[in-house]
Amino acid sequence: MATSSILTAQDLTKVVPSAEGELTILHHLSLDLKRGDSMAIVGASGSGKSTLLGLLAGLDLPSAGRVTLAGRDLSTLDEDQRARVRAEHVGFVFQSFQLLDSLNALENVMLPLELDGRSDARERARGLLERVGLGARLSHSPRQLSGGEQQRVAIARAFASEPDVLFADEPTGNLDSHTGERISDLLFELNKERGTTLVLVTHDERLAHRCHRLIRLDAGRLVAPLEP
Ligand SMILES: Nc1ncnc2c1ncn2[C@@H]1O[C@H](COP(=O)(O)OP(=O)(O)OP(=O)(O)O)[C@@H](O)[C@H]1O
Numbered sequence: 001m002a003t004s005s006i007l008t009a010q011d012l013t014k015v016v017p018s019a020e021g022e023l024t025i026l027h028h029l030s031l032d033l034k035r036g037d038s039m040a041i042v043g044a045s046g047s048g049k050s051t052l053l054g055l056l057a058g059l060d061l062p063s064a065g066r067v068t069l070a071g072r073d074l075s076t077l078d079e080d081q082r083a084r085v086r087a088e089h090v091g092f093v094f095q096s097f098q099l100l101d102s103l104n105a106l107e108n109v110m111l112p113l114e115l116d117g118r119s120d121a122r123e124r125a126r127g128l129l130e131r132v133g134l135g136a137r138l139s140h141s142p143r144q145l146s147g148g149e150q151q152r153v154a155i156a157r158a159f160a161s162e163p164d165v166l167f168a169d170e171p172t173g174n175l176d177s178h179t180g181e182r183i184s185d186l187l188f189e190l191n192k193e194r195g196t197t198l199v200l201v202t203h204d205e206r207l208a209h210r211c212h213r214l215i216r217l218d219a220g221r222l223v224a225p226l227e228p
């Protein structure tokens with residue numbers, strides 16, 4: 001049923017300029033996710049995974065085709081309207097963590113909650129950082145944290161606003177297998193408890209196989225959807 005779709009892509013194509021002329025980095029890609037689905041996107045480096053994630057989250061616009069997120073056709077919205085849809089519905093963990101250096105770990109996680117006007121921002125942010133194992137690092141600034149710790153702050157921040165769809169680019173990429181497993185558990189708890197839809201780019205086989213769906217990109221093309 002179209003009504004239970006939270007995220008659909010129809011015939012997405014992304015063309016970028018390059019020194020050799022136009023380069024097509026995504027070719028006619030379509031997919032449909034329901035609320036509570038989880039999907040892993042896998043594929044070699046350069047196959048278009050991050051590009052696809054950016055388009056699905058409305059951070060970037062396709063050259064052709066359309067994305068519908070939480071019932072809104074993103075191609076009909078201007079940048080401010082897309083930002084509002086993201087603020088309301090989307091959490092994003094980038095491949096580069098995009099933490100603010102002037103804020104400590106706790107403040108980075110509190111920020112989206114404060115923007116949301118939540119009075120329990122501090123308590124909730126502290127609780128999330130404890131769940132990712134950083135209860136003892138609340139007052140560290142990002143540059144005082146290891147790569148894996150920064151990643152966990154970014155994940156706590158993405159969880160903070162309880163998004164309908166959580167997009168994560170290599171959420172366990174910099175983590176040892178034990179910590180990675182904890183982060184995976186947290187992702188799927190959120191998926192179960194709140195029906196959060198997960199869209200994950202990952203090279204982590206175990207994480208990919210926990211998802212309901214697995215898609216593979218090869219040079220910007222969707223290889224026939226695979227059952228995990
Ligand atoms: N703005 C751009 N201009 C030109 N080329 C681009 C642009 N953005 C991405 N590309 C190219 O498109 C291809 C796909 O990039 P993308 O970042 O989506 O790959 P990826 O699958 O996420 O790779 P990785 O696993 O290394 O993160 C790459 O070859 C990249 O160089």
Ligand SMILES: [Mg+2]
Pocket residue numbers: 049050051095169
């Ligand atoms: Mg990438």
